[in-house]
Amino acid sequence: xxxxxxxxxxxxxxxxxxxxxxxxxxxxxxxxxxxxxxxxxxxxxxxxxxxxxxxxxxxxxxxxxxxxxxxxxxxxxxxxxxxxxxxxxxxxxxxxxxxxxxxxxxxxxxxxxxxxxxxxxxxxxxxxxxxxxxxxxxxxxxxxxxxxxxxxxxxxxxxxxxxxxxxxxxxxxxxxxxxxxxxxxx
Amino acid sequence: xxxxxxxxxxxxxxxxxxxxxxxxxxxxxxxxxxxxxxxxxxxxxxxxxxxxxxxxxxxxxxxxxxxxxxxxxxxxxxxxxxxxxxxxxxxxxxxxxxxxxxxxxxxxxxxxxxxxxxxxxxxxxxxxxxxxxxxxxxxxxxxxxxxxxxxxxxxxxxxxxxxxxxxxxxxxxxxxxxxxxxxxxxxxxxxxxxxxxxxxxxxxxxxxxxxxxxxxxxxxxxxxxxxxxxxxxxxxxxxxxxxxxxxxxxxxxxxxxxxxxxxxxxxxxxxxxxxxxxxxxxxxxxxxxxxxxxxxxxxxxxxxxxxxxxxxxxxxxxxxxxxxxxxxxxxxxxxxxxxxxxxxxxxxxxxxxxx
Numbered sequence: 353x354x355x356x357x358x359x360x361x362x363x364x365x366x367x368x369x370x371x372x373x374x375x376x377x378x379x380x381x382x383x384x385x386x387x388x389x390x391x392x393x394x395x396x397x398x399x400x401x402x403x404x405x406x407x408x409x410x411x412x413x414x415x416x417x418x419x420x421x422x423x424x425x426x427x428x429x430x431x432x433x434x435x436x437x438x439x440x441x442x443x444x445x446x447x448x449x450x451x452x453x454x455x456x457x458x459x460x461x462x463x464x465x466x467x468x469x470x471x472x473x474x475x476x477x478x479x480x481x482x483x484x485x486x487x488x489x490x491x492x493x494x495x496x497x498x499x500x501x502x503x504x505x506x507x508x509x510x511x512x513x514x515x516x517x518x519x520x521x522x523x524x525x526x527x528x529x530x531x532x533x534x535x536x537x538x
Numbered sequence: 539x540x541x542x543x544x545x546x547x548x549x550x551x552x553x554x555x556x557x558x559x560x561x562x563x564x565x566x567x568x569x570x571x572x573x574x575x576x577x578x579x580x581x582x583x584x585x586x587x588x589x590x591x592x593x594x595x596x597x598x599x600x601x602x603x604x605x606x607x608x609x610x611x612x613x614x615x616x617x618x619x620x621x622x623x624x625x626x627x628x629x630x631x632x633x634x635x636x637x638x639x640x641x642x643x644x645x646x647x648x649x650x651x652x653x654x655x656x657x658x659x660x661x662x663x664x665x666x667x668x669x670x671x672x673x674x675x676x677x678x679x680x681x682x683x684x685x686x687x688x689x690x691x692x693x694x695x696x697x698x699x700x701x702x703x704x705x706x707x708x709x710x711x712x713x714x715x716x717x718x719x720x721x722x723x724x725x726x727x728x729x730x731x732x733x734x735x736x737x738x739x740x741x742x743x744x745x746x747x748x749x750x751x752x753x754x755x756x757x758x759x760x761x762x763x764x765x766x767x768x769x770x771x772x773x774x775x776x777x778x779x780x781x782x783x784x785x786x787x788x789x790x791x792x793x794x795x796x797x798x799x800x801x802x803x804x805x806x807x808x809x810x811x812x813x814x815x816x817x818x819x820x821x822x823x824x825x826x827x828x829x830x831x832x833x834x835x836x837x838x839x840x841x842x843x844x845x846x847x848x849x850x851x852x853x854x855x856x857x858x859x860x861x862x863x864x865x866x867x868x869x870x871x872x873x874x875x876x877x878x879x880x881x882x883x884x885x886x887x888x889x890x891x892x893x
Contacts, residue, residue: 372715375544375715375716376544379542379544379716379717384716384717385544385716385717386714386716387714387715387716388713388714389713389714390654390874411716412799412800412802412803412806412880413799413800413801413802413803413804413879413880414710414714414716414799415710415799415800415877415880416803416879416880416881417879417880417881417882418879418881506544507544
């Protein structure tokens with residue numbers, strides 16, 4: 353299995369957490385993976401972005417110019433990265449915070465996910481990131497949901513481990529969205 | 539995960555250091571290397587080691603000098619502006635032959651510059667950041683695994699040659715995460731005893747002295763010839779370099795550290811298009827693997843040097859090949875949003891491959 357992904361949004365949306373988790377899950381499965389973050393000095397707000405590469409061969413550059421998949425969690429990320437997604441790739445975006453696409457592209461699989469509303473439904477607006485990652489895993493098969501769930505134990509600091517059940521539920525809900533939604537059928 | 543861990547580069551170098559017996563860390567925070575002091579502050583007490591956040595970089599490096607002179611395996615870490623402040627202390631350590639390990643997770647400059655990946659401190663690292671004419675052994679890892687492995691090796695080299703050793707990383711290597719296979723440190727059997735340390739006279743009938751001030755007639759010149767001979771020995775014995783597909787190459791691409799990581803993918807893409815591209819990656823940038831370049835360019839007289847700066851290592855490449863090869867350069871000086879991509883480097887490889 354190999355894949356490469358951009359994840360981007362506001363600082364505080366948990367972009368770096370899901371990037372970390374994807375790479376960790378892939379390594380748990382015996383693949384190689386790299387996680388490379390780029391963020392500003394702000395604790396919240398500002399922009400957060402990371403690149404994750406999953407491969408079975410040795411990983412060269414942790415940086416890529418054109419990802420196969422992008423998880424875009426707000427309009428700023430959409431405006432910045434939409435055009436960079438490789439033709440034939442996947443754009444999975446948070447339609448709660450993205451109101452328009454920057455250009456018309458017919459060469460992508462576009463999946464609009466109302467992740468903020470879905471997060472409110474399960475009781476915690478901070479689960480947007482896990483919903484998106486669950487959807488990604490289901491859509492691409494790059495990593496198993498079980499590996500992501502196992503990875504939560506490894507990447508979360510002790511103080512946040514009490515949130516694991518909620519995160520697991522969000523991963524499952526995100527995956528179910530892709531399975532059940534017409535919007536994801538491309 | 540069998541025995542593979544998922545680790546951040548900054549943590550890997552600290553893990554390697556502790557495994558190699560580093561028990562003293564003195565530092566002062568600066569992005570993008572803060573995970574190193576954070577890790578050390580958490581883990582050093584668990585192994586009976588000592589962590590101290592000093593009041594400044596200058597204080598920290600002088601604490602390193604003191605601990606090294608007393609025989610401890612000691613380390614500090616910083617980035618760009620902080621390394622400049624430590625330069626005086628590094629010169630003092632080189633002059634008084636105190637072993638220590640200094641990590642520089644480079645950020646772009648000059649001045650405060652930025653907090654992203656850069657290789658702008660190559661000159662500073664290999665030509666001597668401080669005054670007086672000295673050398674550091676400079677190791678240039680390109681992966682999380684190598685940060686760990688070279689993090690161990692650095693202490694052996696420092697002790698073997700009684701010299702400060704620098705690990706020259708950068709913001710990309712420090713902050714990225716990938717798989718790491720940890721392993722046990724084995725102390726080389728032939729490492730010299732530290733019979734020169736200043737930690738009390740004990741049963742010796744003389745006092746050891748560690749100093750860099752030499753005012754007696756001829757004393758300083760003799761000392762500098764001694765250091766010079768030591769650096770020559772280091773060049774003979776400790777040059778490390780990774781090469782790949784040099785035979786039959788039409789173009790040699792060379793890069794170190796994070797630039798080599800990005801170039802690695804670009805080279806694979808170029809080979810996919812049928813281009814015969816060899817790769818030379820210095821693992822030590824002092825001593826510089828000049829001989830590798832000299833031999834490789836005897837067969838392939840065209841080199842493209844890629845760096846995250848506007849041309850520093852390329853000067854050493856040119857000196858190494860002594861005009862027998864055409865040495866080209868591509869670089870970007872770094873900053874937010876200024877990392878080259880493999881696609882961009884592939885363009886450069888295509889261009890220089892053709893003409």
